[in-house]
Structure formats: structure tokens, C-alpha cells
Amino acid sequence: MSEKIYDLHCHSTASDGVLSPTEVVRRAVENGVNVLALCDHDSIVGLAEAKAEADKQGIQFINGVEISTLWTEPGSGRGIHIVGLGFNPNSPEMTALLAQQAVLRLQRAIQIGEKLEKIGIPNAYQGAKALACGEVTRAHYARFLVQIGKVSNDAQAFKRYLSAGKPAYVKADWVDIETAINVIHQAGGLAVLAHPLRYNMTNRWIKRLVADFVQWQGDAIEVAGCGQSREQRQLVAGWAVEHHLLASVGSDFHFPCAWIELGKSLTLPDNVTPIWTQLG
Missing domain, CATH: 1.10.150.650 (DNA polymerase; domain 1)
Known part of the structure; x- marks a missing residue:
């Protein structure tokens, strides 16, 4: 029996994706995904629809959300994404934060x-x-x-x-990382540092971000994503091991394209602990 394919980070029309929650689930099934989490930006309105389709298709569905946060350490503040997985969508703390x-x-x-x-x-x-x-x-x-x-x-x-510095850029005053982690925990979920190598920071700054995330009781880091080199995946896996973080996987799928696809190239290295061992 082949191993399950997990994709624990993707988007639908409930935020900035182009496929409906139902269409995302169907595409995931076509690509062989067995366990899927929909993680729309600061929104959980697509979860019920996606869960209904996942049940119909016979795959496991995990509640997800991608919370926009600000990390103030670099000075002026930098936007960082924190994924929440396996939480209660009816949590009053989560409802209030997303509102x-x-x-x-x-x-x-x-x-x-x-x-x-x-x-x-x-x-x-x-x-x-x-x-x-x-x-x-x-x-x-x-x-x-x-x-x-x-x-x-x-x-x-x-x-x-x-983008930052361009004529129509507007900086957002998002919630801080520690608050996002606390709300995810209050809702019964696990907090994941999303795509750590995509923040246009040096490794020195990324390592400081990971250390802060750990200090604030974050649970996991996205180790496997689409378009990574083997060296990049091993680098993030090393941080997971060093800080005793669980390892998550996610395509960050928004729309059909050749290089970012649901379930594509999301294998974890052997030296990490997969987040699904704690998701139930």
C-alpha cells in the first residue's frame, strides 16, 4: 500500500484562490491527495463546503486557516503567515480574531x-x-x-x-505572531510557521524568526513545499529538528500552474516528526 499524500496548505475562492472549495477538493483527489487542509487567508468560510466534498470523495479533511501576522523584530515589522490546523472553527477566540x-x-x-x-x-x-x-x-x-x-x-x-514601496502598497496592521499562536491553541489547533524561505530574509533573520516562533510556543514549521531544492528542504528540516518542531507540508496552491500543484513533491525527510502524528 502506498503512503498517504498530505497537503496541509492550500487556498480557495474563500480568500485569494481561483477555485471554489469544492473544486479544490476535487482537484486534490485527482492528484492523489488523501489528507487535505484548506487554509484560506484569515477566513474559514470555505471549510464547511470543503469538508462536505471531502467526505463525499472519501478523503480526510483537516480544518485550516492562514493567519496574517506582523513580526516586529526587524524594526518596521514584517508580514509573516501562521497556519492553524485541526482547530475548532466555532471557537469564540478564533471567531473574534478573524472578525x-x-x-x-x-x-x-x-x-x-x-x-x-x-x-x-x-x-x-x-x-x-x-x-x-x-x-x-x-x-x-x-x-x-x-x-x-x-x-x-x-x-x-x-x-x-x-508590493512594498510601490504606488498602491498599503501596509496592514495585522495581529502579532504570539497572539495568533495563542488563539490557535485556544481553539484546540496546532500553529505552523508557513513557508519560512519565502519571506525574502537572510538565513540569519529567518533563524531569529524561528527562534521567536518557538519561544511563543509555536508547534510546527512547513518543511516541504512546491518548488524547493533538496538543499532548501534539508535546511528547514534541520531547523525543525534543532527546535523540536513538528514538520508540516503544503503546496500553498492558489490556482492551477505547472510549478505549484496540490500534493506535488511534498515528501518529508526521514529525520523529522510529521505534524499529522499529533493531529489525530
Whole structure:
């Protein structure tokens, strides 16, 4: 019998993905995934739909969310993503935190639209909102800018307009990492440091981030993701072992593409402890 394929980090139209929760589950099944967690940005509205489809398809479903946080250590604050897995979605602490994050997301989305208006791109908020099934994110603005011909792809939209230092960038005042971890724990879940090598930091700073995460009682780190080299995976696995963190896996799937796909290349090294040993 072949080993199970886990994918514990993916997105749907409940945040900035392009497939509905049902479609995400079906695609995961087509790709051989046996255990799936939907982790939309600061949103759990897609969990019930995804769980219903997972039950229908006969695969295990784990409640997930990706919480946007700020790490203040580098000075001005850096956005870091903390994934919560296996929590109670009806937890009052989780409900309150996500409601707070939703307010921040709305404020940020409106401000981005106002900045685009000032540089000659009118009705951007309305255009981005038309592309979103829920909260409006920078990804929806990127798709809108592609749609109206300002850029040729999403990456260009971020590079020219939406990234830090660009004309339409708006910094968000997210919750701090320690609070996010505490809320995940209060809801009965495990807290995971998402994609640690994708924060555009030196290894020195990433190691400080991991140390802070451990100090704040974080549980796991994403060791396996799409598009990694063997050396990168071994590096993160080493941090997991050094800090006694559980090892998670996740494609961070948002839309169908060749290099990031549900269940693709998510094998863990032998020297780590998989997070599913603690998920039940």
C-alpha cells in the first residue's frame, strides 16, 4: 500500500484562490491527495463546503486557516503567515480574531483602491471586488490590473503597483505572531510557521524568526513545499529538528500552474516528526 499524500496548505475562492472549495477538493483527489487542509487567508468560510466534498470523495479533511501576522523584530515589522490546523472553527477566540482581521482587510482593500485612483486607475476597488467571492485581497487587484491591460500578469502587478514601496502598497496592521499562536491553541489547533524561505530574509533573520516562533510556543514549521531544492528542504528540516518542531507540508496552491500543484513533491525527510502524528 502506498503512503498517504498530505497537503496541509492550500487556498480557495474563500480568500485569494481561483477555485471554489469544492473544486479544490476535487482537484486534490485527482492528484492523489488523501489528507487535505484548506487554509484560506484569515477566513474559514470555505471549510464547511470543503469538508462536505471531502467526505463525499472519501478523503480526510483537516480544518485550516492562514493567519496574517506582523513580526516586529526587524524594526518596521514584517508580514509573516501562521497556519492553524485541526482547530475548532466555532471557537469564540478564533471567531473574534478573524472578525478583527476582516475589518483590517477591508480597510486595506479600500485604501489600495484609493491609491490606484490617485495614479489614474479609477474604480479599482469595484473591479477587484467583482473578482472576489469574499474579502478583497491584493491578488484580486492584481487580476483586475491584468484584466484592464495595465500589466500582462499578476507578478507584474505586484512588481509595479502592489508590493512594498510601490504606488498602491498599503501596509496592514495585522495581529502579532504570539497572539495568533495563542488563539490557535485556544481553539484546540496546532500553529505552523508557513513557508519560512519565502519571506525574502537572510538565513540569519529567518533563524531569529524561528527562534521567536518557538519561544511563543509555536508547534510546527512547513518543511516541504512546491518548488524547493533538496538543499532548501534539508535546511528547514534541520531547523525543525534543532527546535523540536513538528514538520508540516503544503503546496500553498492558489490556482492551477505547472510549478505549484496540490500534493506535488511534498515528501518529508526521514529525520523529522510529521505534524499529522499529533493531529489525530
